[in-house]
Amino acid sequence: MESKGLQPMDSEQLRENAHKMVDFIADYYKSIENFPVLSQVEPGYLRELLPDSAPNQPETLQNVLDDVQAKILPGVTHWQSPSYFAYYPSNSSVAGFLGEMLSAGINMVGFSWITSPAATELEMIVLDWLGKLLKLPEDFLSTGQGGGVIQGTASEAVLVVLLAARDRVLRKLGKNALEKLVVYASDQTHSALQKACQIGGIHPENCKLLKTDSSTNYALSPDLLSKAISDDISTGLVPFFLCATVGTTSSTAVDPLLSLGKIAKNNGIWFHVDAAYAGSACICPEYRCYIDGVEEADSFNMNAHKWFLTNFDCSALWVKDRNALIQSLSTNPEFLKNKASQxxxxxxxxxxxxxxxxxxxxxxxxxxxxxxxxxxxxxxxRNHINLAKYFEGLVAADSRFEVDRPCYVCLYVFLFYTPDWTSDLSNTYLFTDKTFLTRSSYSILFICNTFNFTKLADFC
Amino acid sequence: MESKGLQPMDSEQLRENAHKMVDFIADYYKSIENFPVLSQVEPGYLRELLPDSAPNQPETLQNVLDDVQAKILPGVTHWQSPSYFAYYPSNSSVAGFLGEMLSAGINMVGFSWITSPAATELEMIVLDWLGKLLKLPEDFLSTGQGGGVIQGTASEAVLVVLLAARDRVLRKLGKNALEKLVVYASDQTHSALQKACQIGGIHPENCKLLKTDSSTNYALSPDLLSKAISDDISTGLVPFFLCATVGTTSSTAVDPLLSLGKIAKNNGIWFHVDAAYAGSACICPEYRCYIDGVEEADSFNMNAHKWFLTNFDCSALWVKDRNALIQSLSTNPEFLKNKASQxxxxxxxxxxxxxxxxxxxxxxxxxxxxxxxxxxxxxxxRNHINLAKYFEGLVAADSRFEVDRPCYVCLYVFLFYTPDWTSDLSNTYLFTDKTFLTRSSYSILFICNTFNFTKLADFC
Structure with missing residues (x-):
């Protein structure tokens, strides 16, 4: 940028170059529908296009933006494209983008209150706001013994509460009880739970993913859970953690929180609710029922970066007992001590x-x-959910498709019978090779969002 | 922003509002020296200034920016201020900020190659570039069995390699050997190591922080390490992980990598090098000696978000055996499968x-x-290091100060004898209450950066 005398944070350089970057990004959104959603590059494509080593001399922003346009964007799978339907919604927004810019502008590192009081306090306040919109019980708010915190992802959310629960029980039973600890969830649960167990040293055979089927619309059965717990206790194991899901990744199944929560409470089990995707819907009174029973939970998680217009990463976690987290995760070295914390x-x-x-x-x-x-x-x-319902009707009326299961929220699972279409579709629609049921035919997981409805209609 | 018909990612709305945000941020940098570096607010200040709940109706960007100016910035501790000397350097830059903007603009979620090939491939290439600048051994590059990855923080870097090392040894010895596993580091090591041990289920008494003193300038003594390992083996414990530090947080001590690495290798111990802060200096040939011996390491970490002008978060981790990481951290649920990965x-x-x-x-x-x-x-x-040396001379020549230990890199520990100054200083300089030695007198950890030299000179 400047060859003599680096001025890494000159305000006028920042102004000039950041305005250019704004226009580059706005132009990207203007033309985003021209890109194939799924990147068409082959593995290793980029190494052939870039030099082997960093330059000795500075290059201009224009050089770099030209390379972004010519070499990077073709390798991007465009999650913000109106035609993107893979995995889950991950809608950015102008507001989310502006917030990310401001955060990068201030660029503070807010590990302790003292390192930027506003960062800690705004997080507490905003998670109280969001908790109230979701009508979470008061003991999840920061005004009591609990509170909210922003994690990077739902994987980190489930990990930290699993560790808190693990250490709470190990403080009672001794560290060597680790091998006896048992975790429960449905077989529709996100793989993040298994990863958390691996990390926390829970024996893999003690991470019990209970079978679900169409009789409960793939929700975890309280009876099955009760039986598993009794069986495990009778063989000397120690049930300590239950993860229920509201809107599973594979099928948006909704586990029955109230009955599961009562079982957990009766057995002294930490009850975590993963509503990473579907939780956002609960700001509408008519969909709040999905999390009825959350008052029984010890912790609750929803990802604002999924379906709440907030740029990745922003995973909101609430706990009722913040001390359980702190007892498990606190370190207090001399160089971080300060009066307010002490x-x-x-x-x-x-x-x-x-x-x-x-x-x-x-x-x-x-x-x-x-x-x-x-x-x-x-x-x-509401608009998304209505679009999904309308789409469900279109698919049901078309003999080329088979509706696989009822549509909860916005994720919609169906089968289609013309695998030859895949070659046409791959330029426009992302799809997985198989459903979670590993059926031999293809399945597309469609998730409707505001932009993509026209495309869906065209497709049908 | 728009009250009827939300258009969350309209390109012209983004353009207009993001240009306003650029000017807000550039103006912040223009006036950053007018703020007290350390926020002067009292705990709980923000709750009194903001409403109890989220608004029903949209507000304007100007409303929000006015609040940022009046309510948020006074609660910010200004890490980017030229007068900021706490903890470690964390210099943002125009380039780093632009990169963060672009990343927020594209807003993809790159967990697998297929979800944006460019994200994975650029990370591999850029970490190869940086690895070459640091003259890391070739087996840390992605062209062999190893490679680099960007973690959020050095805490996550040490955690993932500790888990890889743990699981490598448990695959041999069985899961119940966990209680016998022993970790070594010096008592100057960052608290992140202890936290990683807590998370990974290593018994706290088996996380051995070996004593250092001024005879080695607070570096870990190979003799002490050898003795600790022999003692532990003789009592049936299993040494499995050694963390050496290049530029410790408390004193920038530099552990002797070559001798430590040989001991680790002879004992089949995973050898991790944490150069989170000082690693950046090693792009200069004259400071590369700090990491001589890194060829013995299994993993190496430096934080580009500390002293390499890259916005937080960007912690670069290299490993020689990427399969060890993958074996420990991989999950492969049906919904993430794709042809390229399979x-x-x-x-x-x-x-x-x-x-x-x-x-x-x-x-x-x-x-x-x-x-x-x-x-x-x-x-x-080089400019930073020269400034630190010049500053060392000024302090040494001033009888109000006592030089505590020699200055490695840029962190400089000294004592001063006029604690009454603290009240004057608190407006301009962040300081910790005590040194890591818990001396009764005060100590300030000063870290020089380009901007702050005038202030340091004034101060002295």
Missing amino acids: ANMVVDYKDWQIPLGRRFRSLKLWMVLRLYGLENLQCYI | ANMVVDYKDWQIPLGRRFRSLKLWMVLRLYGLENLQCYI
Whole structure:
């Protein structure tokens, strides 16, 4: 940028170059529908296009942006494209993007309250706001013994609460009880739970993924859970953690929180609710029923970066007992001590998460809530769900398709019988090779969002 | 923003509002020296300034920016201020900021190669570039059995390699050997290691932080390590992990990698090198000696977000055996399967880290390397080190101060004898209450950077 005398953070250089970058990004969105959604490159494509080593001399921003256009964007799978339907919605927004910019602009590292009080306090406040929109029980709010925290992903959310639960029981039973600890969830649960178990040293055979089927629409059966717990206790094992899911990844199944939660409570089991995807819908009164029973939970998670217009990463986790997290994850070295922390006057989020450092992620969620407001956000959710329902009708009326299961929320599973279409589709639609049922025919997981409806209609 | 018909990602709305945000951020940098570096707010200040709940109706960007100015910035501790000297350097830059913007603009979630090939491939290439600048041995590059990956923080870096090492030894000895596993480091090591042990289920008494003193300038003594290992083996314990540090947080001590590495190798111990802070200096040939012996290491970590002008978070981790990471951290649920992954043709970084989702973080490091170039980056590092040396001379010549230990790299530990100054200083300089030695007098950890030299000179 400047060859003599590096001025790494000159405000006028920042202004000039960042304006250029804004236009580049706005132009990307303007033309995003021209790209194939799924990148068409072959493995290793980029190494042939870039030099073997970093340059000795500075290059211009224009050089780099030209390379982004010519070499990077063809290798991008365009998650923000209106034609993107894979995995789950991950809608960015102007508000989310602005919040991310501001966070990068301030670029502080908010591990302790003292390292930027506003970062910690805004996070507490905004998660209280969101908790109230979801009508979470009061003991999840920061005004009591609990509170919310932004994790990077739902994987980290389930990991930290699993560790808190593990250490709570090991404090009673001794460390060598680790091998007896048992975790429960349905077989529709996200793989993040198994990974958390691996990390936390839970024996793989003690991570019990209970079978579901169409009789419960793939929800975890309370009877099956009760029986598994009794069986395990009778063989000397120690049930300690239950993960229920509201809107599973494979089928958007909704586990019955109230009955599961009562079983967990009766057995002294930590009850975590993973509503990473579907949780957003619960800001609408008519969909709040999906999380009825959340008052029985010890922890609750939803990803604002999925279906809540907040840029990745922003995974909101609430716990009822923040001390359980802190007892498991706190470190307090001499070089991090400060008066406010020592006096227990403040929250230090470093003790609620795996990493030490953390970004100012609450800004983007705050901006989404303020720049859109609750009513707009509810409309946005309702619009998606209505589109999904309309789409369900179109598919059901078309003999080329078979409806696989009822549509919860917006994820819609169906089979189609013309695998030859895949070659046409691969340029426009992302799809997985197989359903989670490993059927031999193909299945596409479609998730409707505001933009993509025209495309879906065209397709049908 | 728009009250009727939410258009969450309209390109012209993005353009208009993001240009406003650029000016807000550039103005922040223009006036950053007017803020007290350390936020002066009291715990709980923000709750009184913000409403109790999210708004029903949208607000304007100007509303929000006014609140950022009036309510958020006073609660920010300004890590990017030229007068900031706490903890460690964490310099943002125009290039780093632009990279973060672009990453937020593309907003893809790159857990597998297929979800955006460019994200995975650029990360591999840029970490090869950086590895070459640091003259890491070839087996850390992605062209062999190893490779680099961007983690969020050094805490996550040490955690993932500790898990890989743990699981490698447990595959041999069985899971119940966990209680016998022993970790070694010096007592100057970052608390992240202890946290990683807690998470991974290593017994706290088996995380052995060996004593250091001024005779080795607080570096870990190979003799002490050898003795500890022999003692532990003789009591039936299983040494499995050694963490050496290049530039410890408390004193920038540099552990002797070559001798430590040989001991580790002879005992089949995973050898991790944490150069989170000081690693950046090694792009200058004259400071490369700090990591001599890194060829003995199994893994090496440096934080580009500390002293390499890359916005937080960007922690670069290299390993020699990527399969050890993958064996420990891989999950492969049906809904993530795809042809490229199943055919083992690609890297899927989800299996190298704790979370599933991941941002396009290589963009910012790529932009730092390209927009500045190696020679500028070397000048930047050298300038900091020269400033630190000059400062050391000033302090040594002033009878109000006592030099505590020699200055490695740029962190400089000294004592001063006029604690009354603290009240004056608190407005301008962040400081910790005590040194890591818990001396009764005060100590300030000063870290020089380009901007702050005038302030340091004024101060002295």
